[in-house]
Amino acid sequence: MKITGYRTLSTTHHWGRPVGDVNGYIASGVTDVPLVILETDEGVEGVATGSHHDLDRLFPALEGKDPRAVTTLYDAMLARVFKSSHGGATFGGIGTLDTALWDLKAKLAGEPLWRLLGGGDRFVHGYASGLDAALTDDELVTLYVAFAERGYTAAKLKGGRCLADDLRRFALVTETLGATGTTPALMLDANESWNVKQAVRYVSALEEHVDLTWVEEPLRRWDTAGHARLSPAIKAAVATGENLTGLEWYRPLLDGGGADIVQAGAIWGITHMLRVAMAAHSRDLPFSPVGLTANFAVAAVAAAVPNHLSSEVQDLGVPLGLTVDQQLIDGGIVLGELPGAGVAVDETAIRAARTAEGWQEPAGPHMRPHRSGLRMVESGGWGK
The missing domain is CATH 3.30.390.10 (Enolase-like, N-terminal domain)
Structure with a gap:
């Protein structure tokens, strides 16, 4: 062949x-x-x-x-x-x-794929992560009610600009996911928007009211020394790694003690994910994939590696023209039995539909604001 x-x-x-x-x-x-x-x-x-x-x-x-x-x-x-x-x-x-x-x-x-990679259980633990920074309070509750109905008991909110806003939003999500009596696990993703002292001050203040499981990407992705300084200064674990493009980037981060939870972006593929998981496992660190919603195959890696903690589930739908042999239920992902990664493509439907401008549009989250890491006061807006 x-x-x-x-x-x-x-x-x-x-x-x-x-x-x-x-x-x-x-x-x-x-x-x-x-x-x-x-x-x-x-x-x-x-x-x-x-x-x-x-x-x-x-x-x-x-x-x-x-x-x-x-x-x-x-x-x-x-x-x-x-x-x-x-x-x-x-x-x-x-x-x-x-x-x-x-x-x-x-x-x-x-x-x-999950069985080919060595997975023995088709269930993958997941957490809800709605890319929710722009949502109103009502929209936030509606979103996480939908996740709660699928059994999700952990959530990661986008934040880091305004402490009062984040405290209010965490309270809403805690009430929503905790309706069944379970105390939810809560995470905050700052998306590299702080410097190290900002991170210490902000997370310390937040932790006076919220029991954070982890804080994600608090600093720039390459700042090993900063992450290593931050971790002992707060109670939450430091999670990072999703934007590191290659195993070689993890060596200084892991050797320098810069990550308590090792992450990898789903877009970077299966082999990278396997290698990062094993590098973390060699140091007794948990591993957590990021962004499975549009990169479904990576859930198979989560099922197969011994140190998988939880995977990010960003939405309950799938892209137009795709059928995915997975179920988002019971607080995670239930993988199917179809050979391969379980993704089927309806090319006719896709070619008939328009395409979006995408993540790189100027107001989108993949454009870094010029004052990130340099703010002296809190700001609830973007790019200020």
Whole structure:
């Protein structure tokens, strides 16, 4: 069997609400979802969501090769771009092709991906994370009621700008998720918007009222020394790592004691996720994938690694034209039995629909405000 080509599509995810964080938000609640379909000479295809970046430059590392040699091909893609670096958006292209390879491998084996990777239980623990910074209080409650009805008892809120706002929002979510009598686990995601002293002051003040399980991305992703200083200064665990594009970025972070909970972004692919989980496991640290809503295959990794803590579930819907063999129930993800990652694509429906501008629109959360980490007073707005 040989890899012969690939094709790309873009669909959309309709969230039904504004989505974003303290860096910005997308008011329309419609985001783009890039898809890649890897083709073989035997007609079996691998499907992945993620990124279209640098695919033409990466694909020669795969062309004509047996797709079952997944980890070898992953390293071949890294080697293909080593002079210009595999960092940034290029890593998204590598991760998407890698996920399509794993989907192919599992289909050829006639197994669901989670079982091929060694998972013994199809249930993956999850937490609710609604990208909710722009929601009104009523909208926030409505969203987390829907999660509570699916059995979710843990939630991560976007925040870090205004203590009074965050305290009020945490109280609402605590009441919503705790309606069954369970005390919910609560997390705060600051999305790299603080410096270390801001983080200490803000989290310490918040912890006078809220029992935080973890604070996520409090500082810039590369600030190992700052994360290591922050952790003993607060009660909550420090969770970070989702935006690190390559295993080499984790070495200083982990060796320097900068993470209590090790995270990895779902968009970076299956092999990266496996390697990061094992690097964390070698240091007795828990592992938590981020962003499974549009990168469904990564839940299979969570089912297979020994140190999985909980995975981020951002929405209860799926992108247009996709069918996913998973159920979001019982406070987590129940994986299906279909061979591969369980993602089916209706290309006709996707091609007939419009595409959104996507996460990179100027007001969106992937654009860093110029005063992030430099504010002297609290601000509830964006970009101030």
